[in-house]
Amino acid sequence: MAVIETHNLERTYQDGNQVIRAVDGIDLQIQEGEFTAIVGPSGSGKTTLLNLIGGLDKPTSGEVIIAGTPIHELSDNAMIDFRLKHIGFVFQAYNLIPVLTAAENVEFIMLLQKKSKEERRQRSHQLLEAVGLGDRLTKRPGELSGGQQQRVAVARALASRPSFVLADEPTANLDSHSTANLLDIMARLNEEEHMTFVFATHDQRVIDRAKRVVTVEDGKIKSDESLDR
Amino acid sequence: MKTLIKIAWRNIWRNKLRSLVVICSIILGIWAGIFINGFSYGLNRQRTLEAIQSNLSHIQIHDTAWSQDPNIANQLQQSASILRALEDNPQVKAFSSRMLLNGIVASANGNGGAQITGIEPATENRLTGLAEKITEGDFLADKKNKILLGKALADKLKARIGSKVVVTFTDREGVIISGAFKVAGIYRGTSSQIEQLKVYVRQQDLQKLLSENIAPHEIALLTSSLETVEPVQQELQRQFPDxxxxxxxxxxxxxxYADEIMGTMLYLIIGIIMLALSFGIVNTMLMAVLERRKELGMLMAVGMSKRRVFSMILLETLMLSLCGGPLGILLGFLTIWYTGSTGIDLSVFAEGLQSFGISSVIYPSIETSFYFGTGLLVVVMALLSSLYPARRALKLNPIEAIRTI
Structure with a gap:
């Protein structure tokens, strides 16, 4: 079943008299349980594509269908609610809430979903255990390493039980050890819990672990490779 | 909401120094506002009370024609009945009758127009405490033809204790009557105008100078409190309708009017202070929002509604203001409470103050409702100050959170 579908997706920007086609007629389907890397050089349009899939940006034309819902038709407020329920985000700069502990950061998303206190506590602990931070529950982001913070971000992205997780350059600020560790965790969650991951990256270490690599150039899909890993 | 409050509270303390500077400015601003208001209110209240105590009294009774024509003929013919009624009224604390004649007081060195007030020394002293205001010489005793002059008039006439002055006025027929009086004492009044204007002699001495018996022109009285003035006035009016x-x-x-205007002024002053403070708060919160662009964008990206983002900034502003507001009010209350009991001695400026009818020691005071009003203003100020930064937060683009490397 396709979790993400785009049909003839276009996003253009006006730069003076020039029209920039950041995403130029992309048709893409991502199935449930995929571990996909969208790759391409800087300015290729991979981040714009990720923003469109994540409902953070609106297409100039074309369709984005997430879990059967055409999200390009949603209002801003409905889109925020949709993101909360269906999409998990992992950002390059972690973007945790600095004044909350690791557990509170994970719980925060569930709080927005109005989950009970007990459910929030149980799931946040379970997820932090899963990413290897069971002993760092009460630490604030400032007290954690970059790799640990990104693992908290992964736990937070999974907290709302999303349809898929979008990760924009999640390893860009991490050293090799932390990167390997993070990718191990994500791969395990993908295999064991069948969680769909979509990365925008140009990190070869991520590309090497991806099961499908979609290469974007000049706003178009240049190649789409499924790898048997 | 609980978590939102928790986040807002912790966010305030992310930049401790900045928040403390804002909180301190709120404390100082509100404290200064309350103190200035307490001082002004105390000053005005004191001026009113002193005018009542020394000059006006709570109630004055005159012949109906007196207010149009303060003539010797317009006397209180029923003064004896009025005085008896006052004697019997338990809400009347003190009273005294006065004969009021306009005339001239002259000495060897000069002269001046004056209101010659014929008093019953004992009752007048109970009513106005005139004896305590004598700074030189003595109060009117049993000896005849003694006079009390105000300091300003005594200076003008170059009169001293024991100096002879001539008091001149006209009787009902317009016949000029003069009498010689010796200065028994010199008093300090609530204002230099009063000191220039009022001279006091015994009623019986005035009576002797006049060929006919005259009744007092004025009866002044103090009631047990400001609150009993109106009922006593109504009761007397019922008894003596003429x-x-x-x-x-x-x-x-x-x-x-001064009392009424002061009430409005107090809120105006505190309102201006709040306005100035609100600019500081807006600036601080705006900085906080702009510094956290990425974080706020991320919150919106992951699904925090605009309403919640707005509420969070609003809560942060409210908490920041509410940290300082109550402390400022408490500090203001303690200052007013302390200086209200000890008084603030302004004797250095006493001369200047006296010409306005104000004594040199000011007792700041403020009505309790003003503290609640100020508290309410702090909340309103906080809410209004939060609107602009919160609106700016809503305009942030969630993409920024993802785009920022």
């Missing part, structure tokens, strides 16, 4: 019976604020409307 006379004009006026309360202190009718006799001196400017004092009553």
């Amino acid at each position: 006379y004009t019976i006026q309360s202190w604020d009718e006799l001196s409307p400017e004092l009553g």
Whole structure:
């Protein structure tokens, strides 16, 4: 079943008299349980594509269908609610809430979903255990390493039980050890819990672990490779 | 909401120094506002009370014709009945009758127009405490033809204790009457105008100078409190409908207006201070929002509604203001409470103050409701100050959170 579908997706920007086609007629389907890397050089349009899939940006034309819902038709407020329920985000700069502990950061998303206190506590602990931070529950982001913070971000992205997780350059600020560790965790969650991951990256270490690599150039899909890993 | 409050509270303390500077400015601003208001209110109240105590009294009774024509002929013919009624009224604390004649007081060195006030020394002293205001010489004793002059008039006439002055006035027929008086004492009044204007002699000495018996022109009285003025006035008016019976604020409307204007002024002053403070708060919160662009964008990206983002900034501003507001109010309350009991001695400026009818020691005071009003203003100020930064937060683009490397 396709979790993400785009049909003839276009996003253009006006730069003076020039029209920039950041995403130029992309048709893409991502199935449930995929571990996909969208790759391409800087300015290729991979981040714009990720923003469109994540409902953070609106297409100039074309369709984005997430879990059967055409999200390009949603209002801003409905889109925020949709993101909360269906999409998990992992950002390059972690973007945790600095004044909350690791557990509170994970719980925060569930709080927005109005989950009970007990459910929030149980799931946040379970997820932090899963990413290897069971002993760092009460630490604030400032007290954690970059790799640990990104693992908290992964736990937070999974907290709302999303349809898929979008990760924009999640390893860009991490050293090799932390990167390997993070990718191990994500791969395990993908295999064991069948969680769909979509990365925008140009990190070869991520590309090497991806099961499908979609290469974007000049706003178009240049190649789409499924790898048997 | 609980978590939102928790986040907002912790966010305030992310930049401790900045928040403390804002909180301190709120504390100082509100404290200064309350103190200035307490001082002004105390000053005005004191001016009113002193005018009542020394000059106006709570109620004055005159013949109906007196207010149009303060002539010797317009006497209180029923003064004896009025005095008996006052004697019997438990709400009347003190009273005294006065003969009021306009005339001239002259010495060897000069002269000046004056209101010659014939008093019963004992009752007048109970009513106005005149004896305590004598700074040189003595109060009117049993000896005849003694006079009390105000300091300003005594200086003008170059009169000293024991100096002879001639008092001149006209009787009912317009016949000029003069009498020689010796200066028994010199008093300090609530203002230099009063000191220039009022001289006091015994009623019986005036009576002797006049060929006919005259009744007092004025009966002044103090009631047990400001609250009992109106009922006593109404009761007297019912008993003596032919006379004009006026309360202190009718006799001196400017004092009553001053009270009303002061009430408005107090809120105006604190409002201006709040406005100035709100600019500081807006600036701080705006900085906080702009510094956290990425974080706020991320919150919106992951699904925090605009309403919640707005509420969070609003809560942060409210908490910041509410940290300082109550402390400022408490500090203001303690200052007013302390200085209200010890007084603030302004004797250095006493000369200047006296010409306005104000004594040199000021006792700041403020009505309790003003503290609640100030508290409410702090909340309103906080809410209004939060609107602009919160609106700016809503305009942030969630993409920024993802785009920022």
